[in-house]
Amino acid sequence: MASLDFSSDKPRDVGSIGSLDLHALVDETSLGIRTKDGLYEVKDWEFGQVANEADDAVSQALNTTNRPPAEKPSATSLGGLGSVLARLTGSKVLTQEDLRPVLEDMKQHLMKKNVAKEIAEKICEGVEESLVGKRVGGFQSASHAFIGVRHYLMALIATNATVRQALSTSITRILTPKTSTDLLLSIRSKLSSPLSSTQLRLPYTIAFVGVNGVGKSTNLSKVCFWLIQNGLRVLIAACDTFRSGAVEQLRVHVRNLSMLGINGATDGKGRVELYERGYGKDAAGIAKEAIAFARDNDFDIVLIDTAGRMQDNEPLMRALAKLVSVNNPDKIIFVGEALVGNEAVDQLSKFDRALRDFSGLSGIGKGRGVDGMLVTKWDIVDDKVGAALSMTYVTGQPILFVGTGQTYTDLRQLRVANVVQAILSD
Missing domain, CATH: 3.40.50.300 (P-loop containing nucleotide triphosphate hydrolases)
Structure with a gap:
């Protein structure tokens, strides 16, 4: 006692x-x-995790050239992912139509991180404004570039610095205090x-x-x-x-x-x-x-x-x-x-x-x-x-x-x- x-x-x-x-x-x-x-x-x-680890994993998948044909999934097996990336394949000027499905996946990712819906939408609007009209290239065919990637946003960020920078800039703009x-x-x-x-x-x-x-x-x-x-x-x-x-x-x-x-x-x-x-x-x-x-x-x-x-x-x-x-x-x-x-x-x-x-x-x-x-x-x-x-x-x-x-x-x-x-x- x-x-x-x-x-x-x-x-x-x-x-x-x-x-x-x-x-x-x-x-x-x-x-x-x-x-x-x-x-x-x-x-x-x-933040305890190193973001570059995800980038390295995707880069390793992109650089794998000796993969057996049987392991290559088709665009159909990737569901909506293949068709979304196909729109961004090659060097072209991005339009709102190109970005709409991409931004929807981006919004879902942000909401999973506890971002409120309206703020997630605001961030995506900022990304859209910064990317519409830009010429973005460098995407490989979706049929073999993204084997083993579970989340589309991670693949998108890891394979295109322009999109990643746009998302980072939009988040930073909101987080920066007045x-x-x-x-x-x-x-x-x-x-x-x-x-x-x-x-x-x-x-x-x-x-x-x-x-x-x-x-x-x-x-x-x-x-x-x-x-x-x-x-x-x-x-x-x-x-x-x-x-x-x-x-x-x-x-x-x-x-x-x-x-x-x-x-x-x-x-x-x-x-x-x-x-x-x-x-x-x-x-x-x-x-x-x-x-x-x-x-x-x-x-x-x-x-x-x-x-x-x-x-x-x-x-x-x-x-x-x-x-x-x-x-x-x-x-x-x-x-x-x-x-x-x-x-x-x-x-x-x-x-x-x-x-x-x-x-x-x-x-x-x-x-x-x-x-x-x-x-x-x-x-x-x-x-x-x-x-x-x-x-x-x-x-x-x-x-x-x-x-x-x-x-x-x-x-x-x-x-x-x-x-x-x-x-x-x-």
Whole structure:
């Protein structure tokens, strides 16, 4: 029973919390890097498979010249694939009619990668616009070039650099954010801005919003660890006053993070604290009090944890918009799952629209939408990373981080090139 005793007055070993080794909270292999300026950066997410492996397999099939005639399938046995490629055989000017069946297969491939249907169609439109009227050659006869290839899109990409580049360009255009992804630069800019002699510096505030159960509190704590590693003092505002255990969950995270401190050492006391007022209170009021407390006690950052809510629940969305309008956070980060595909579009678009519509009604401030995204459970989708496309397309805002595991170091930055590689893979 002693190992299960987490009473606040129980003596603690420096290296453990109860029976839990602090090393279990930090994955050494997932730790970020220190720049030459001493800043702590989380690692980049990298797609584990090498896309060129697929290219090499197809190239090997194309270069095989001694295959027995009996192994050569006919165009008829390839179904629609043979007739589609026959239209692209040789050097000719591509038309919309040529590309229609190709783009349909391309759309199906993207949807299998969790890209929402409307975004998949948008990408295919971009490919079509870039290819119609171009002279494309170099395709071999479909009767012998594609033996053993299971997916048409992979064969198309591997055998024609023009088509591959067009698809890559269309995906990249959507994924490229309209605003900066350097959150730390934004924080440092505000904290270093000049003030008058009568002004008190306001902390940088970030509100985490999203539907129920996506991991807002857990990933807020990962972001907190990243901020602590950069020497910033963080106040976590417990504004989920509805879910049972929400405050206690944050209290455990704060305790853990306080003991981890900078560089994983046990010197983080005072670097992170929890501001909570229990349950059943007005979340907007608690957030306002927390910001004032942070201002008066020299905290650099306030991370606002909000209650999960479904995007169609108008009363709860109005309550969230009130929190935004009253406190005007510097960043509103939508936390969503990598698994949801089309649902991501519905969730994010409705959150963004509701915040814009309702947060300006009070007259306190102007309407605010989502400023960026954090996508959780990224480590379990492998190459089905289409949610990144869907979310960026809906708002035009960047994905700031992705969550990849259960420790405080399991946070990654998302590079456009890596996402494109994963989507193009088969």
